[in-house]
Structure formats: C-alpha cells, structure tokens
Amino acid sequence: MIGGIGLLTYLLMETSTVQDFQRQNLLLARLLLGLMGIGLILYFFSHGSALDFILFGLCPVLFIGIGIKITTSNNRETFKIVCQLSLGAFVSLLPLLLYHFMHNSLSPWISDTVFRAINLSQLPVYSQREYGQIVAFSLYTLSNASGISTLINGTYLLLLPFISLLNGGILLWRIFETEQEGTKRKIPSALPILGMFYAVVSITYPIVIYLYLTIGLSLLGVLWQLYDSRRPKTFGLVLSVFLSIVAMLFHAGQPLERSWANFMKGEKIVLAPTQDLRRSGLRIEPLEGETYSQLIGFIQKKTNHADPIFVFPNNAEIYFLADRPNPFRFYNLALDVTNVSEGEAFIQSLKEKAPVLIIFNSSDKYNTDVSALIAKEVREAYTLIEKIGKFEIFFLSNLQTAYMDRNPTYYSFRVS
Numbered sequence: 261m262i263g264g265i266g267l268l269t270y271l272l273m274e275t276s277t278v279q280d281f282q283r284q285n286l287l288l289a290r291l292l293l294g295l296m297g298i299g300l301i302l303y304f305f306s307h308g309s310a311l312d313f314i315l316f317g318l319c320p321v322l323f324i325g326i327g328i329k330i331t332t333s334n335n336r337e338t339f340k341i342v343c344q345l346s347l348g349a350f351v352s353l354l355p356l357l358l359y360h361f362m363h364n365s366l367s368p369w370i371s372d373t374v375f376r377a378i379n380l381s382q383l384p385v386y387s388q389r390e391y392g393q394i395v396a397f398s399l400y401t402l403s404n405a406s407g408i409s410t411l412i413n414g415t416y417l418l419l420l421p422f423i424s425l426l427n428g429g430i431l432l433w434r435i436f437e438t439e440q441e442g443t444k445r446k447i448p449s450a451l452p453i454l455g456m457f458y459a460v461v462s463i464t465y466p467i468v469i470y471l472y473l474t475i476g477l478s479l480l481g482v483l484w485q486l487y488d489s490r491r492p493k494t495f496g497l498v499l500s501v502f503l504s505i506v507a508m509l510f511h512a513g514q515p516l517e518r519s520w521a522n523f524m525k526g527e528k529i530v531l532a533p534t535q536d537l538r539r540s541g542l543r544i545e546p547l548e549g550e551t552y553s554q555l556i557g558f559i560q561k562k563t564n565h566a567d568p569i570f571v572f573p574n575n576a577e578i579y580f581l582a583d584r585p586n587p588f589r590f591y592n593l594a595l596d597v598t599n600v601s602e603g604e605a606f607i608q609s610l611k612e613k614a615p616v617l618i619i620f621n622s623s624d625k626y627n628t629d630v631s632a633l634i635a636k637e638v639r640e641a642y643t644l645i646e647k648i649g650k651f652e653i654f655f656l657s658n659l660q661t662a663y664m665d666r667n668p669t670y671y672s673f674r675v676s
Contacts, residue, residue: 266457319428452481
C-alpha cells in the first residue's frame with residue numbers, strides 16, 4: 261500500500277506531455293495527491309509518535325505537498341495512470357485469485373489480507389514504540405562511551421533511524437534547489453522516492469528489526485542522489501561502508517533477546533547448531549536449542565505422526581520441527597482470533613477437533629485477552645503434564661472419553 265502511494269505520487273509528478281493545460285484540468289491529480297497526503301498523516305496520527313512522523317512521515321508528506329503544487333498531469337492522463345496501475349495490480353493478483361477460487365478459500369484470504377490486516381496494528385504487541393528509546397539510549401551511550409567498540413556501535417545505532425530522513429531531506433533539497441535556480445524542472449529518479457515512501461513500513465512495529473527491513477532501500481536512495489557530486493558522494497560511500505561493516509561484524513545473525521548493553525559493546529551471543537532437531541539447520545542460542553530439543557522430543561514421544569497438536573499463541577515452527585499436523589488453518593492465534601466472539605467460536609472448534617497435545621507459551625508477546633480466555637478453557641479441559649522452558653504442555657483429560665467415543669481410532673494416546 262505504502263509503495264503504491266509512492267509510485268502513484270512519482271507518476272503524477274512527471275512532466276505532462278501536454279504543455280497547454282488549464283488549472284481545472286489538474287483537479288483529479290491534485291485530489292488524489294491530497295487524499296494520499298491526508299491518509300498518510302492520519303496513519304501516523306493513529307499509529308505513530310511525533311518522532312516516528314519526523315523520521316519517516318515528514319518528508320513523504322512534504323513531497324506530496326510539492327506534488328500538489330507542481331504536478332502537470334491533466335485529468336485524462338491521471339485517469340490513464342490510475343487505470344494502468346489498477347490493471348497491472350489485477351493481472352499480478354489473478355493467479356492468486358484463481359488459486360483461492362479453485363480451493364474455495366477466496367473469502368478467508370480476502371478477510372486475512374484486507375480486514376484483519378487493518379486490525380493488525382491494534383494488537384498490544386504493536387503498541388511498543390522503540391525509536392525514541394533508540395535515539396535517547398544511543399546519545400547517552402555516546403556521551404559516556406568507555407571504549408572504541410561502544411563508540412562505534414553507539415554511532416551505528418544513532419544513525420539507523422535517520423537514514424530515511426536523510427534520503428527524503430536530500431530529495432526535497434534538490435527539488436527546492438531547482439526551483440530557486442529557475443532551471444527546467446526535473447523530477448528526481450524513482451528509486452529515492454520509492455525508498456522514502458517504503459521507509460514508512462518501519463513504524464508498523466517500531467523496533468530495530470523493522471529498521472533493517474527498509475534501511476537498505478533508503479541507503480540506496482542516498483547513494484543514488486549523491487552520485488554526481490564528488491564530496492557528497494564520498495560521504496554517502498563512507499556512510500554505507502561504515503553501516504555495512506558494523507552490521508556484519510557485530511550484529512548479523514544475532515537474536516532479538518540480546519541486551520542493549522551487549523548491543524552497544526558489540527558483544528555477540530554464541531550460537532550453536534541444533535543437532536537433535538532433525539528438521540532444523542539453524543544455529544541458535546544453546547539454551548533455546550536445548551529447550552526446543554526437549555520439547556520436540558517430548559511431542560514425538562507422546563504422539564504419533566498423524567496426531568494433531570495445537571500451539572498458541574504463536575511458535576508455528578513447532579508443527580514443522582515435530583512433524584505433526586495443525587488442525588486449524590492459521591499459524592498465529594492473535595492474527596485470526598481477534599475478539600471474544602471469535603474466541604468463543606474457536607473454543608467450540610477446539611472441542612470438536614480435540615488436538616492430542618496443546619502447547620502454550622504464556623510469555624509470548626502475541627498473548628491477548630482472547631488467548632487468556634482460550635488458555636482458561638484449555639486448563640479446564642486438558643491436564644498439564646509437562647513444562648519445558650517457556651512452554652506448557654497440556655494433554656486431553658476430562659473430555660477424553662467423549663472425544664474417544666466420537667473418534668475411537670483417531671488418536672494414539674501415550675500418557676506413560
């Protein structure tokens with residue numbers, strides 16, 4: 261969606277082939293730009309902080325404002341652009357639409373990708389706002405730097421949130437410079453514009469990992485714009501090399517659980533292969549690897565290959581690692597069971613499908629009031645038979661007889 265806004269803004273700012281235009285002929289282009297600008301402001305107002313807006317929203321909004329002023333795309337051309345973009349979107353979606361239509365999953369797919377996606381940012385986990393803490397903590401660390409490693413990583417962390425602002429700032433300055441010189445208007449290249457708009461994705465969940473999703477394109481935008489100037493080009497190259505080297509040496513492949521103190525010192529957590537997990541080739545923390553090895557071993561010991569298990573609210577990797585089926589179509593409870601009425605309907609479905617084991621992670625960030633309601637039902641209908649690390653494992657208990665009567669050959673219970 262954000263990328264589409266950037267693309268449409270760029271296309272509407274390209275110089276029209278029709279030079280003799282009237283102000284009223286620009287109505288559609290200016291209306292679309294205005295609506296996109298208002299939508300972007302409202303999005304930041306409802307989902308971001310003031311700092312989020314300055315870092316990621318200010319430049320796109322100002323750019324759209326400039327577009328409203330300088331666009332020469334008349335109504336006919338604007339309508340043509342919108343039709344072509346819509347046709348391209350439809351053609352690219354067509355195979356996916358046909359697939360879901362053939363598998364009778366069109367309605368759930370639309371619900372998940374449109375309506376539930378809109379509500380996704382309302383989850384408690386997404387209320388965390390980390391960018392302000394990142395800036396404040398990096399400044400504090402730099403002012404009290406105790407060594408070269410702390411100085412390097414503090415500078416690295418401070419620079420990360422500002423790359424998008426730098427890309428957008430250069431973009432706006434070049435447009436302003438062209439207007440001041442009175443030279444022929446030239447719209448900047450698409451790459452930095454799309455990078456500036458795509459960076460808005462970082463406020464979806466404002467933590468460091470979401471900066472990494474967008475910083476590459478923003479950095480490419482900076483390099484692209486500074487390429488034709490000798491000194492600025494050197495600055496862009498030095499900035500890119502510095503960020504890349506620090507990222508690879510100190511932060512690549514590190515888990516989210518690493519403390520800020522270790523982050524600033526550049527101290528890496530030692531990762532090890534999980535030899536006991538046949539279906540995993542990842543290197544993870546030894547303690548976490550031991551937890552998963554015990555958990556998967558326990559699941560495989562207590563169930564047969566066809567026995568369904570249910571893991572909530574998240575941790576869908578357990579289905580794959582244990583090679584056991586999930587009786588439900590979703591992988592994350594918080595994304596698909598979002599309110600009390602859906603929770604009650606799910607509880608009924610849980611009773612009907614009756615997975616042999618239920619694994620619950622009570623410390624997971626995706627826990628909600630609805631998952632608490634389901635956990636209460638699980639504790640009543642199942643017996644807690646094991647706790648491995650952060651995972652509680654429940655076995656079908658007081659409802660076992662009723663379910664076994666209904667499905668006498670479906671399960672292979674192994675309590676011992």
